[in-house]
Amino acid sequence: MPTIPRVRSWTVSNPVLADAIEPLVVRSAPIADPGELLSLLPEDDAFAWVHAGDGLVGWGRAAELRLSGSDRFTDAAQWWRELASHAVVRDDVDVPGSGLVAFGSFAFTDEAPGSVLVVPEVVVGRRDGVAWVTVAGTGIAAPPELARAGSPREPSGTAFADGPVDSLTWQGLVAEAVRRISAGDLDKVVLARDLIATVDEPLDVRSPLSRLAAQYPSCWTFHVDGFFGSTPEMLVRLERGLVTSRVLAGTIRRTGDDAQDNALAGSLARSSKDLEEHEYAVRSVADALAPHCTSMNVPETPFVLHLPNVMHLATDVTGVMKNGASALTLAASLHPSAAVGGTPKDAAVRLIKEIELLDRGRYAGPVGWIDARGDGEWGIGLRSAQVEGDGRTVRLFAGCGIVADSVPADELAESNAKLIPVRDALTP
Ligand SMILES: C=C(O[C@H]1C=CC=C(C(=O)O)[C@@H]1O)C(=O)O
Numbered sequence: 114m115p116t117i118p119r120v121r122s123w124t125v126s127n128p129v130l131a132d133a134i135e136p137l138v139v140r141s142a143p144i145a146d147p148g149e150l151l152s153l154l155p156e157d158d159a160f161a162w163v164h165a166g167d168g169l170v171g172w173g174r175a176a177e178l179r180l181s182g183s184d185r186f187t188d189a190a191q192w193w194r195e196l197a198s199h200a201v202v203r204d205d206v207d208v209p210g211s212g213l214v215a216f217g218s219f220a221f222t223d224e225a226p227g228s229v230l231v232v233p234e235v236v237v238g239r240r241d242g243v244a245w246v247t248v249a250g251t252g253i254a255a256p257p258e259l260a261r262a263g264s265p266r267e268p269s270g271t272a273f274a275d276g277p278v279d280s281l282t283w284q285g286l287v288a289e290a291v292r293r294i295s296a297g298d299l300d301k302v303v304l305a306r307d308l309i310a311t312v313d314e315p316l317d318v319r320s321p322l323s324r325l326a327a328q329y330p331s332c333w334t335f336h337v338d339g340f341f342g343s344t345p346e347m348l349v350r351l352e353r354g355l356v357t358s359r360v361l362a363g364t365i366r367r368t369g370d371d372a373q374d375n376a377l378a379g380s381l382a383r384s385s386k387d388l389e390e391h392e393y394a395v396r397s398v399a400d401a402l403a404p405h406c407t408s409m410n411v412p413e414t415p416f417v418l419h420l421p422n423v424m425h426l427a428t429d430v431t432g433v434m435k436n437g438a439s440a441l442t443l444a445a446s447l448h449p450s451a452a453v454g455g456t457p458k459d460a461a462v463r464l465i466k467e468i469e470l471l472d473r474g475r476y477a478g479p480v481g482w483i484d485a486r487g488d489g490e491w492g493i494g495l496r497s498a499q500v501e502g503d504g505r506t507v508r509l510f511a512g513c514g515i516v517a518d519s520v521p522a523d524e525l526a527e528s529n530a531k532l533i534p535v536r537d538a539l540t541p
Pocket residue numbers: 303305346361362363364425451452453495496510511512513514515531
């Protein structure tokens with residue numbers, strides 16, 4: 114990897130202190146097509162957000178904010194505004210994602226630590242045939258010469274085991290959720306479980322990232338601070354005043370046989386259980402976006418999104434912004450949507466806390482990036498995993514929307530299908 118001048122990294126912790134903000138010097142310049150973005154990443158301190166070959170990758174830390182608590186989104190948005198307003202930026206590219214940009218990842222609950230925003234020292238981006246490099250630091254730095262890093266180390270000796278809640282117990286939790294829904298406590302709740310992978314050597318996350326990006330090009334493959342995955346669900350994208358959200362809920366497993374899968378797609382599109390589950394998720398997103406938009410388009414009927422492992426009911430919600438809210442502020446008002454929390458939101462989050470017995474960490478929280486204009490993309494951290502400890506342990510997550518008609522064994526099978534992307538990516 115080329116060396117670039119090392120800038121001083123600094124951390125601001127809660128409470129956000131405006132006078133702790135020092136100006137960052139940022140320069141974005143167009144470059145020739147750099148080839149596969151993920152292949153540029155060094156092993157350490159690598160950040161990624163890629164979709165169908167385009168996206169952003171970055172490394173190093175020019176600035177970083179670590180957060181926790183119920184104010185994590187508002188603190189992050191305030192810090193970002195301060196940082197952006199003080200930064201000295203020369204942006205010769207001027208597309209969403211060029212100029213000053215931060216990668217971020219937020220915990221699902223108010224209680225969990227680990228939320229983070231990071232401005233990398235170097236970001237390489239590509240979008241619709243335009244490629245660029247951004248360098249950020251406390252002084253003027255020359256852009257690095259970009260070169261393919263060496264091949265990532267493949268994981269070896271991968272073994273999987275149930276998390277603290279085994280499959281049988283988890284089905285009991287689903288049955289309990291169905292009971293609560295039938296008793297009228299709430300309409301829908303999303304329950305998740307984890308699977309623990311161990312590998313022989315500390316994981317080189319570039320290996321599963323490359324596999325995920327190759328296998329799931331229609332998903333957003335991400336990595337921020339040991340949390341990685343390939344999510345099919347876009348919580349919110351904001352670009353020049355246009356907001357979009359891809360809402361997913363309602364799932365059927367694929368068989369691998371095209372004719373059979375097409376028939377299953379038809380039955381998913383007609384399944385009243387899945388349509389109900391989906392409708393709650395669409396409503397939660399539309400209701401959260403409405404106060405920010407002058408006009409919105411919420412299709413009445415979902416389409417079926419085909420992924421290699423599963424098919425989902427999907428709805429693309431679009432809107433035109435009427436206020437200057439940033440992508441991060443929108444993500445905060447959408448989180449947790451009913452695709453990962455439930456309906457009503459508060460009752461669902463309470464039930465998750467009461468019965469799920471899982472530390473979700475950053476699973477199902479917003480993950481993505483934001484630029485100085487406030488544009489950005491925040492996916493929901495699904496089909497994901499957290500690298501833990503010395504890097505030899507990886508916790509994989511998957512959850513399922515539970516409604517009155519849910520059957521525990523079917524939900525277990527669905528959660529197993531949702532674990533496939535990261536499971537396969539860790540299995541040489
Ligand atoms: C909670 C997850 O998926 C959500 C997104 C799509 C479909 C879902 C479902 O059908 O239950 C979930 O709401 C997960 O993948 O862990």
